[in-house]
Amino acid sequence: MGKILIAGAGGFIGGHLARMLADEEHDVRAVDIKPVSEWYQTQQSVENLQLDMADKDSAFRAASGVDQVFNLACDMGGIGFIENNKAACMLSVLINTNLLMAAREHGVDRYFYSSSACVYAADRQLDPSSTALAEADAYPAQPEDGYGWEKLFSERLCRHFREDFALKTRIARFHNVYGPYGTWDGGREKAPAAICRKVILAKMRGDDSIDIWGDGHQTRSFMYIDDCLHGMRMIADGDYVEPLNLGTSELVTINQLVDMVCEIAGVNLKRVHNLDAPQGVRGRNSDNSLIKSVYDWEPTEPLRHGLEKTFDWISQEIAAGRSGA
Numbered sequence: 516m517g518k519i520l521i522a523g524a525g526g527f528i529g530g531h532l533a534r535m536l537a538d539e540e541h542d543v544r545a546v547d548i549k550p551v552s553e554w555y556q557t558q559q560s561v562e563n564l565q566l567d568m569a570d571k572d573s574a575f576r577a578a579s580g581v582d583q584v585f586n587l588a589c590d591m592g593g594i595g596f597i598e599n600n601k602a603a604c605m606l607s608v609l610i611n612t613n614l615l616m617a618a619r620e621h622g623v624d625r626y627f628y629s630s631s632a633c634v635y636a637a638d639r640q641l642d643p644s645s646t647a648l649a650e651a652d653a654y655p656a657q658p659e660d661g662y663g664w665e666k667l668f669s670e671r672l673c674r675h676f677r678e679d680f681a682l683k684t685r686i687a688r689f690h691n692v693y694g695p696y697g698t699w700d701g702g703r704e705k706a707p708a709a710i711c712r713k714v715i716l717a718k719m720r721g722d723d724s725i726d727i728w729g730d731g732h733q734t735r736s737f738m739y740i741d742d743c744l745h746g747m748r749m750i751a752d753g754d755y756v757e758p759l760n761l762g763t764s765e766l767v768t769i770n771q772l773v774d775m776v777c778e779i780a781g782v783n784l785k786r787v788h789n790l791d792a793p794q795g796v797r798g799r800n801s802d803n804s805l806i807k808s809v810y811d812w813e814p815t816e817p818l819r820h821g822l823e824k825t826f827d828w829i830s831q832e833i834a835a836g837r838s839g840a
Contacts, residue, residue: 517582517624518542522568522614525554527697528629528689529587531740532747537561546577547588555696569606574613575620583625585751586614591662592703594728594795597633601661611669615676615684625683627751628673630758632690632799633663640796643734643768647802650688650758659796670758677756687750690762690801694740694821695828701840706772707737707822711829712839714776717784719833724785728792731770736800738763739821742814746806755809762801763814775819779826 519536523529525547533545534556543561547554551563566573568588578584589607591597597604611628618626635648636657658667673684691705699708713725738761746761767775770786777784803813832839 518544518580520577520581520584521545522577522584522586522610523547523588524563525549525551526587527555527694528692528740528743528747529585530554530556530696531694531744532585532587533558533561535744544577544581568614569609571613571616574610575617578614578617578621578623581618581621581623583627583751584614584618584623585627585629585747586611587629589629589665592698593705593709594793596703597659597662598793598795604662605665608665608669608672611672615672615682619676619680619682623682625685625751626673626676627747628669628684628686629747630670630686630688631663631666632688632760632762632801633659634667634670634688635663635799637796640799643732643798645734645798645800647764647766647800648760649802650760650805653758685751685753685756686758687747687761688758689738689743690760690799691735691737692740692743693737694825697740699829699832699839701838704839706735706769707776707825708829708839710773710776711822711826712833714773714780714782714784715826715830715833718780718782722784724787725773726787726789727769727773728789729769729794730788730790731768731773731786733769733794733796734766734798734800735769735772736763736766737772737818737821738814739816739818739824742816746812746814749810749812753810759806759809760801760803761806761814762803763816763818764801764803765818766800767818772818775822776826779819779823
């Protein structure tokens with residue numbers, strides 16, 4: 516694989532990828548906008564740098580001497596963040612633009628871009644029982660405002676760098692990745708981490724209820740981090756050039772997600788539904804027909820198993836008094 520650049524290595528998915536590649540003794544350069552001391556995970560055997568990929572000079576410095584790029588860097592968070600920070604999410608287009616130009620300039624062989632299920636047309640996600648989203652459903656374009664438009668535009672940018680400059684770009688559309696060593700508080704956390712935190716704190720304080728955003732009937736699928744890493748590397752190193760869904764097809768309602776976490780905690784909590792809170796689309800699931808056809812694989816970790824590991828880790832973080840932001 517040669518030298519590998521991970522942009523966004525201080526984040527949740529990037530931190531796990533850096534650990535995996537370091538364990539395999541690859542030559543890795545890990546970069547993130549945050550100070551290294553604030554990264555979720557750091558590996559002593561890799562080159563860790565604080566660099567802002569939205570800055571062109573920094574992106575060109577990061578990609579110098581690199582053979583493969585994993586672009587996981589963006590300004591994002593859970594539904595509360597992306598609905599209230601659309602301009603900030605759109606500005607992540609600078610990251611992908613700079614890194615693609617740098618990859619072309621430095622002769623990078625392969626470039627992986629982490630897109631999102633937020634690229635899918637909103638009118639296909641109006642019902643909790645909506646059919647799973649296939650890759651073709653991204654067009655005609657009607658993505659989630661702000662974050663989704665940036666992701667879809669960046670997908671097109673990758674396509675044209677592949678077509679015009681022969682850069683081997685690969686794209687995965689992530690569906691709700693969760694697991695340990697990620698944000699669980701502060702406003703950027705995703706639903707699994709947020710619900711784990713609420714249930715843990717309610718149990719500690721002796722509360723009999725937790726608040727839930729929306730009516731709880733919204734449906735989603737949630738992919739455990741280990742499946743994400745496997746699929747991401749398979750897509751990055753593979754020959755298929757079009758975007759691929761990367762997510763589990765195990766569909767659950769938010770109420771069912773809460774049920775699982777409460778069972779893990781051994782508590783029975785009432786739910787106070789906040790209908791004014793950001794809720795996102797009503798129903799979203801991953802159609803894995805294409806990735807199964809291309810690579811004979813799809814994510815397999817059951818949600819309950821992944822939640823148990825995530826719950827245990829967040830419990831330890833809370834007990835140790837560490838920040839989840």
